[in-house]
Amino acid sequence: MSTDAIVILRDDHKEVRALFREFESRSTTRARKGAIVRKVIQLLTQHTYIENEVMYPAVRALLPDLEQDVLESYEEHHVADVLVMELATMTPKDERFEAKTTVLIENVRHHMDEEESDWFPKVREGLSRSTLRELGLQLVEAKKRAPRSPAQPSALKKAIDAVVA
Numbered sequence: 447m448s449t450d451a452i453v454i455l456r457d458d459h460k461e462v463r464a465l466f467r468e469f470e471s472r473s474t475t476r477a478r479k480g481a482i483v484r485k486v487i488q489l490l491t492q493h494t495y496i497e498n499e500v501m502y503p504a505v506r507a508l509l510p511d512l513e514q515d516v517l518e519s520y521e522e523h524h525v526a527d528v529l530v531m532e533l534a535t536m537t538p539k540d541e542r543f544e545a546k547t548t549v550l551i552e553n554v555r556h557h558m559d560e561e562e563s564d565w566f567p568k569v570r571e572g573l574s575r576s577t578l579r580e581l582g583l584q585l586v587e588a589k590k591r592a593p594r595s596p597a598q599p600s601a602l603k604k605a606i607d608a609v610v611a
Contacts, residue, residue: 449582452566458493459558466551480538487530488594494523495592500584509572515565522557531596
């Protein structure tokens with residue numbers, strides 16, 4: 447496993463994208479969609495936590511020219527956090543479950559595409575390999591303690607911080 451921060455984040459994106467594709471498949475049952483959304487909630491809660499706690503603060507400190515990119519990413523995470531919190535209380539039988547999941551998918555895809563096509567290249571250009579490896583190790587450690595449910599206190603704190611910041 448690579449410890450390059452960008453590789454770690456891209457790997458997370460790949461896993462989430464695969465679940466999105468399965469959710470959108472015409473052959474996916476309602477029950478399976480519920481299981482997919484529960485897994486997506488876990489992955490996104492964990493992923494946004496490690497980015498917010500490790501990657502974004504480091505990039506803000508090391509690459510001040512990317513300040514606006516980071517602030518936009520925080521806001522995109524906030525939107526995803528709100529949708530994830532709402533979906534966590536729903537079941538596939540709820541009238542707006544599929545619609546809300548579709549909005550989450552659209553927002554998260556946009557965020558991942560923007561990170562991968564614009565932000566990651568800037569970060570890779572601006573930081574050394576050793577710095578990216580160190581950040582990767584920090585991401586791995588943060589992932590071990592990261593919340594996997596939006597109801598966990600550390601996830602709630604992250605969401606509240608985004609609202610009042």
